[in-house]
Amino acid sequence: MEIEVLEGVFDANEMIAGENRRLLDEAGVYMINLMASPGAGKTSVIMRTLEGIQGHLSGAVIEGDVAGKVDSEQIAATGVPAVQINTGGSCHLEARQVNGALKRLDLEETDLVIVENVGNLVCPAEFKLGEDLKVMILSVAEGHDKPLKYPLMFSESDVLIVNKTDLIPHTDFDMVALEKTVLKMNPGVVVFKVSCRTGEGLQEWNSFLVKKVRDAKQAAACS
Amino acid sequence: MHELGVTESMLDVVLRHAARNRATGVTRINLVLGDSSTVMEESVRFYFDIIGKDTIAQGAELNFRRVPLKAKCPECGEEFQVVEYDFTCPGCRGTKTEIISGREFQVESIEIS
Numbered sequence: 001m002e003i004e005v006l007e008g009v010f011d012a013n014e015m016i017a018g019e020n021r022r023l024l025d026e027a028g029v030y031m032i033n034l035m036a037s038p039g040a041g042k043t044s045v046i047m048r049t050l051e052g053i054q055g056h057l058s059g060a061v062i063e064g065d066v067a068g069k070v071d072s073e074q075i076a077a078t079g080v081p082a083v084q085i086n087t088g089g090s091c092h093l094e095a096r097q098v099n100g101a102l103k104r105l106d107l108e109e110t111d112l113v114i115v116e117n118v119g120n121l122v123c124p125a126e127f128k129l130g131e132d133l134k135v136m137i138l139s140v141a142e143g144h145d146k147p148l149k150y151p152l153m154f155s156e157s158d159v160l161i162v163n164k165t166d167l168i169p170h171t172d173f174d175m176v177a178l179e180k181t182v183l184k185m186n187p188g189v190v191v192f193k194v195s196c197r198t199g200e201g202l203q204e205w206n207s208f209l210v211k212k213v214r215d216a217k218q219a220a221a222c223s
Numbered sequence: 224m225h226e227l228g229v230t231e232s233m234l235d236v237v238l239r240h241a242a243r244n245r246a247t248g249v250t251r252i253n254l255v256l257g258d259s260s261t262v263m264e265e266s267v268r269f270y271f272d273i274i275g276k277d278t279i280a281q282g283a284e285l286n287f288r289r290v291p292l293k294a295k296c297p298e299c300g301e302e303f304q305v306v307e308y309d310f311t312c313p314g315c316r317g318t319k320t321e322i323i324s325g326r327e328f329q330v331e332s333i334e335i336s
Contacts, residue, residue, distance in 0.1 A: 012232060012235070123225045188319075
């Protein structure tokens with residue numbers, strides 16, 4: 001006997017992502033899901049972003065790593081609330097883990113939660129967390145040919161931050177080719193070119209983010 | 224890379240529906256897998272053989288129906304298959320196209336005994 005099921009395998013995750021969304025909406029909090037390869041500069045971008053939004057927004061960070069708490073300690077040392085999730089071998093964060101972490105943060109005192117996903121360009125793209133914005137980082141040293149190798153990540157992200165632009169003179173990195181490929185895959189993507197080392201381009205990214213968070217708060221207040 | 228967890232979720236869905244229908248065995252699982260999903264068929268089969276053991280779904284045949292990545296252009300209404308992740312509308316060159324299929328991983332039906 002055949003029984004119709006029609007149930008998505010990711011439905012359970014998406015249901016919890018929906019719960020996360022409700023938690024965030026109730027407290028008026030904006031959440032970004034930051035994804036990149038290991039070493040692309042996720043933690044550096046977070047540190048620079050927290051500096052940049054200081055005085056405008058109050059931030060908190062959820063750190064996802066396979067093991068260890070190096071990143072959350074580094075962030076907590078700056079006085080910003082940080083919660084560490086250790087996935088214990090899993091290559092991505094799931095909504096359930098973020099749900100637990102959100103409950104450990106004081107959301108009423110927070111405007112922006114930055115979730116640092118596990119370093120990986122494949123799996124994190126598949127799992128919704130309840131975020132407002134998917135942001136990915138590609139660092140110059142990884143090469144401009146990555147979009148067609150990891151298409152889901154590049155086509156799902158709302159924002160692409162190209163980090164370590166100070167290295168461009170030392171490499172064959174072709175920014176024009178990168179943008180051309182990415183915009184075909186994802187015409188709506190917003191691209192920022194930054195160097196966490198020199199600070200170049202970070203102001204544009206920070207202003208964009210502050211505006212996004214404020215616009216979302218305003219839209220929620222009007223609805 | 225994450226197929227163990229994904230296969231566990233798939234098995235949960237299957238066993239839940241099987242129990243609801245008072246099945247004593249599951250002989251076939253019909254799955255729909257979009258071409259742009261990162262889930263790999265071979266890995267799901269591999270993990271299913273291991274974690275399906277000692278459940279009523281042990282030995283069930285996994286049947287994958289692949290779904291191409293397709294998008295629709297809201298401007299001219301064209302529906303097209305996306306080749307090499309180029310989402311530009313082939314009809315009007317519009318860029319605001321939306322995915323209509325190709326992302327899914329779904330349990331479509333199960334055959335039970």
